[in-house]
Amino acid sequence: MPSFTLTINNDKKVISAEPETPLLWVLRDILDLTGTKFGCGKGLCGSCTILYKGNSVRSCTLTIAAALEGNITTIEGLSEEGLQPIQEAWMELDVPQCGYCQSGQIMAASALLSKNTRPSDDEINRAMAGIICRCGTYVRIKKAIQLAANKLEE
Numbered sequence: 001m002p003s004f005t006l007t008i009n010n011d012k013k014v015i016s017a018e019p020e021t022p023l024l025w026v027l028r029d030i031l032d033l034t035g036t037k038f039g040c041g042k043g044l045c046g047s048c049t050i051l052y053k054g055n056s057v058r059s060c061t062l063t064i065a066a067a068l069e070g071n072i073t074t075i076e077g078l079s080e081e082g083l084q085p086i087q088e089a090w091m092e093l094d095v096p097q098c099g100y101c102q103s104g105q106i107m108a109a110s111a112l113l114s115k116n117t118r119p120s121d122d123e124i125n126r127a128m129a130g131i132i133c134r135c136g137t138y139v140r141i142k143k144a145i146q147l148a149a150n151k152l153e154e
């Protein structure tokens with residue numbers, strides 16, 4: 001089986017797998033980074049969202065071969081230097097209910113705030129579109145993004 005070097009949470013990892021293997025399986029099954037969740041496997045639910053080159057990406061549809069050139073950040077890598085404002089806001093507002101989709105939600109919100117610390121309602125809606133929460137925590141998610149944005153402006 002071929003080997004590839006991926007940069008995950010700023011750490012080089014050598015992975016033996018077929019090039020078309022979805023990154024999600026590498027994260028969960030090979031590296032045991034299980035904070036990234038499997039929902040649909042088809043790019044439809046957003047629970048597997050990670051950051052690739054700082055952008056919000058569905059890891060179930062990103063192959064290893066397409067992920068060789070930039071840093072991959074998972075929920076585990078988000079707080080390497082302590083909790084981020086987005087995570088503090090999530091905790092302060094008790095956002096999760098069942099919690100399954102929440103790492104995907106946080107990663108998408110993190111990508112948004114890394115580029116725009118004053119997102120409008122529309123910009124939040126666009127950035128978070130397609131990340132499904134079956135518990136319907138959308139109102140708290142939006143409030144947490146606004147709270148995190150305020151924290152970043154302080």
Ligand code: FES
Pocket residue numbers: 037038039040041042043044045046047048049058059060061
């Ligand atoms: Fe990747 Fe649903 S598991 S979008």
